[in-house]
Amino acid sequence: MRFTICFTGLLGVFLAPAFANYNIDVIGDNNSSGGGQQSVSVNNNHNLANIDNDNGWDSWNSVWDYGAGYAATRSFAKKLCIVHKMNMQVMPSIETLDALVKENKLQGKGPEGPPPNSLVFSVNSNQVNxxxxxxxxxxxMCKGIPTYMAEEIEGSSLFYNAEKCFNANILWILGVSFCGEVEN
Incomplete structure (x- = not known):
């Protein structure tokens, strides 16, 4: 009995890193108004990445479900959730994101690197049923709040007034803008 408990405990110690989530905290990442903190967690077992942007009323969180091929961003100020298909040609793969997080390559890095990829979405004003x-x-993540579908806008986004866009930039690797008006 003692051997089983000891073996199970040691197994847990050695396997825990294989199933762990990795986080990056970024202070002053300029996502909204020059402050806040952002963390990224990657769960390889479930093919999920979770991004939390804590910046007071401008806080939001996003989940990237690589298995389902969809991502969702929940805005706390707007009290809504926006879902979109993942564009894997622009968004980093879960392996790339996981590697960056594990190696802390994004820790303390700023806009000194190449400009980030960007995606612009048009938010459909009809709620998802x-x-x-x-x-x-x-x-x-979206349970209990109005949820809307967004479609990627290819090419230039000159047709949208930037004031009507909600930005959810992911560290310094991806800029995401959701444009359009919805009523809650």
């Missing part, structure tokens, strides 16, 4: 098609993680 059945968010379950986007996967469990997105349903969990």
């Amino acid at each position: 059945d968010p379950s098609v986007f996967g469990k993680s997105i349903v969990s």
Whole structure:
């Protein structure tokens, strides 16, 4: 009995790093108004990445469900959730994101590198009736708040007034803008 408990404990100690989530904290990342903190967690077991941007009323969080192929961003100020298909040609793969987080390559790095990739989305003003098609993680995050679908706008975004866009920049690797007006 003691051997089983000891073996199980040692197994847990050695396997824990294989199943761990890795985080990066970024202070003053200029995502909204020059302050805040952002953390990225990668869960390889579930093919998920979670990004939390803590900046007072401008806080938001995002989940990237690589398995389902959808991402969702929840804005606390706007009290809504926006879902979109993941553009894997622009968004980093989970392996790339995981490697950057594990190696802390983004820790303390700023805009000195190449400009980030960017995505601009047009938010549909009709609420999503059945968010379950986007996967469990997105349903969990968006449960109980108005949820809208967004479609990527290819090419120039000159047609949108920047004041009507909500920006959810991911560290210094991806700029994301959600444009359009929805009523809650």
